[in-house]
Amino acid sequence: MSLTGLFLIVFLVVHCYINAQIFYNDGGTRFDEAAHFMGTNFVIRTVEIGLFAFLILHIIQGLSLWFKNRARRSIKYAVSAGNKTSAWYSRSMALLGTLILLFLIIHLFKFWGPNRLSQLTGNGELKLYDMMKDEFSHLWVVIVYLLGVISLGWHLVHGFYSAFQTLGLGTHRYKQIIKGIGVAFSIIVPLIFALMPISFYMGWVS
Numbered sequence: 437m438s439l440t441g442l443f444l445i446v447f448l449v450v451h452c453y454i455n456a457q458i459f460y461n462d463g464g465t466r467f468d469e470a471a472h473f474m475g476t477n478f479v480i481r482t483v484e485i486g487l488f489a490f491l492i493l494h495i496i497q498g499l500s501l502w503f504k505n506r507a508r509r510s511i512k513y514a515v516s517a518g519n520k521t522s523a524w525y526s527r528s529m530a531l532l533g534t535l536i537l538l539f540l541i542i543h544l545f546k547f548w549g550p551n552r553l554s555q556l557t558g559n560g561e562l563k564l565y566d567m568m569k570d571e572f573s574h575l576w577v578v579i580v581y582l583l584g585v586i587s588l589g590w591h592l593v594h595g596f597y598s599a600f601q602t603l604g605l606g607t608h609r610y611k612q613i614i615k616g617i618g619v620a621f622s623i624i625v626p627l628i629f630a631l632m633p634i635s636f637y638m639g640w641v642s
């Protein structure tokens with residue numbers, strides 16, 4: 437889980453950086469250039485296959501871990517220790533992961549799917565910037581995106597440190613540093629993502 441998780445974290449950084457080009461507020465020129473590169477480059481397209489494979493693997497691993505933990509605890513605890521022994525987000529990784537998955541399905545149907553379909557049918561790339569402008573003019577879409585990135589943030593708070601811990605890198609010496617970087621990452625990246633739909637909706641970028 438940690439390796440697939442770390443790969444997805446790297447993807448998030450690249451995705452966030454490319455999309456952040458919208459903040460140049462230049463009518464989408466820089467964003468469309470970057471999106472065109474990502475959408476047509478052979479290496480990136482090949483990595484995309486790996487991305488989806490890792491994503492599916494990560495979900496399968498997460499679900500099997502969740503089911504295993506449930507099965508082992510066939511006799512429920514008489515008293516739930518609740519938040520005394522573990523944080524809420526670490527006990528709710530499966531719930532948060534499911535919310536992110538729902539968000540991802542909506543997200544892929546809105547942008548990635550139509551764009552790839554247009555390319556495959558020989559109609560070329562779609563204007564993703566204009567599509568974002570259109571999609572994020574609807575309040576419900578903005579709300580779905582905000583719920584998605586908030587779930588992502590919570591999921592990352594636990595997942596980021598957990599990945600390093602599993603790889604044996606979260607030892608005593610580096611524990612606090614890795615935890616700190618993890619929390620900062622889990623706030624900054626979802627915040628930048630959240631600013632995208634908000635900025636379109638509020639007309640801060642046009």
Ligand code: HEM
Pocket residue numbers: 451455471474475484487536540543544547548549551552564568581584585588629630632633
């Ligand atoms: C909230 C702001 C976000 C915006 C505006 C956004 C926008 C986009 C767009 C326009 C595409 C299509 C790219 C293409 O067709 O080449 C895309 C693809 C994708 N997005 Fe997002 N995205 C956001 C957040 C996220 C988040 C939080 C995740 C993951 C949890 C995510 C995962 C993906 C994936 C897996 C793809 C398909 C793979 C790819 O094209 O590289 N996105 N996104």
